Amino acid sequence: MNEFALIQQYFKHAALATSNDSASSVVLGIGDDAALIQPPSGQQLVITSDTLVAGRHFPQDTPAHAIGWKAAAVNLSDIAAMGARPFAVLMAISLPEVDPDWLAQFSRGFFDCCAPLQVQLIGGDTTKSAVLSITVTALGWVEQDRAIRRDGARPGDLVVVSNTLGDAVYALHHPGSELQERLDYPQPRNLLGMALQGYASSMLDVSDGLAQDLGHILAASQVGAQLHLENLPLSSTLQQLPRQQAWQLALTGGDDYELCFTLSPEHFDAFCQQFAGQFQVQVIGQIIQGSGLTLQYQQQPYEMNLQGYQHFD
Numbered sequence: 001m002n003e004f005a006l007i008q009q010y011f012k013h014a015a016l017a018t019s020n021d022s023a024s025s026v027v028l029g030i031g032d033d034a035a036l037i038q039p040p041s042g043q044q045l046v047i048t049s050d051t052l053v054a055g056r057h058f059p060q061d062t063p064a065h066a067i068g069w070k071a072a073a074v075n076l077s078d079i080a081a082m083g084a085r086p087f088a089v090l091m092a093i094s095l096p097e098v099d100p101d102w103l104a105q106f107s108r109g110f111f112d113c114c115a116p117l118q119v120q121l122i123g124g125d126t127t128k129s130a131v132l133s134i135t136v137t138a139l140g141w142v143e144q145d146r147a148i149r150r151d152g153a154r155p156g157d158l159v160v161v162s163n164t165l166g167d168a169v170y171a172l173h174h175p176g177s178e179l180q181e182r183l184d185y186p187q188p189r190n191l192l193g194m195a196l197q198g199y200a201s202s203m204l205d206v207s208d209g210l211a212q213d214l215g216h217i218l219a220a221s222q223v224g225a226q227l228h229l230e231n232l233p234l235s236s237t238l239q240q241l242p243r244q245q246a247w248q249l250a251l252t253g254g255d256d257y258e259l260c261f262t263l264s265p266e267h268f269d270a271f272c273q274q275f276a277g278q279f280q281v282q283v284i285g286q287i288i289q290g291s292g293l294t295l296q297y298q299q300q301p302y303e304m305n306l307q308g309y310q311h312f313d
């Protein structure tokens with residue numbers, strides 16, 4: 001199968017099957033030299049790009065469907081973290097070989113992640129290389145000046161996270177455990193991200209561990225934070241572990257793709273009223289003056305090693 005047939009069969013054909021032209025700003029998608037976008041008036045374009053390399057970002061034996069899903073999900077998660085609405089993605093893929101079964105599963109996983117959000121694949125590149133590598137670029141729209149950045153946290157704001165933390169890294173170290181889905185199928189929190197527009201003062205998605213990622217908000221906003229360990233949201237599996245071990249996973253484990261955000265107590269109350277029960281969110285601490293992260297357990301200071309994931313260590 002040549003490159004054009006491959007694109008046609010696995011990416012263009014499937015893209016058309018799941019696209020929703022009426023709701024989109026895509027004038028021209030796959031097939032020309034480049035895609036064509038009509039920006040909605042008053043909106044700012046949000047763009048992000050993330051690469052997944054086999055053996056580095058996912059174990060070599062990860063099912064193709066999960067790899068496709070994750071390649072889309074990690075990028076849509078970054079759009080969520082800006083409070084923006086995703087509408088399109090591009091995919092540059094380097095393949096060691098053309099394996100029709102693998103490609104069919106991979107593209108299905110990719111579109112299974114994109115379709116519920118009406119996100120279209122509008123272009124990309126396909127090449128051969130020794131190592132499987134996938135770079136996805138995601139595009140979203142956000143109303144002018146409404147993007148939720150990392151530099152808006154203020155003393156007195158609450159620190160909040162979605163769902164549970166530490167599950168993906170637990171699954172990485174316990175292959176086949178009941179948390180495997182949390183590693184293979186991260187859920188981009190786009191509905192929550194959009195709902196937080198007008199409420200959150202800062203936000204990011206947790207990809208390298210909460211402590212390290214929250215550190216980015218603190219540095220950008222020039223503030224500190226105090227976290228209450230007993231409030232960290234843990235899955236039932238992590239609740240079975242010795243508590244210090246569970247906290248370690250929740251604070252330093254990567255690949256969660258949950259949202260961490262800050263907002264004033266008043267905004268938190270208003271948000272909870274407007275979206276009652278729609279999202280699982282947990283207050284874990286507050287923003288304070290100063291810098292850095294301090295931990296407390298039952299109101300007492302608590303020391304822990306908080307090294308997160310570093311690519312170049």
Ligand code: ADP
Pocket residue numbers: 007011012029030031032033034035090091092093121122123124125126
């Ligand atoms: P060019 O030679 O101009 O780079 P290509 O042959 O690489 O064109 O791609 C042809 C069309 O297919 C383009 O519209 C490109 O965006 C699209 N395309 C190529 N690879 C992918 C892919 N993996 N996913 C989605 N679209 C792709």
Ligand code: MG
Pocket residue numbers: 124125126
């Ligand atoms: Mg090309």
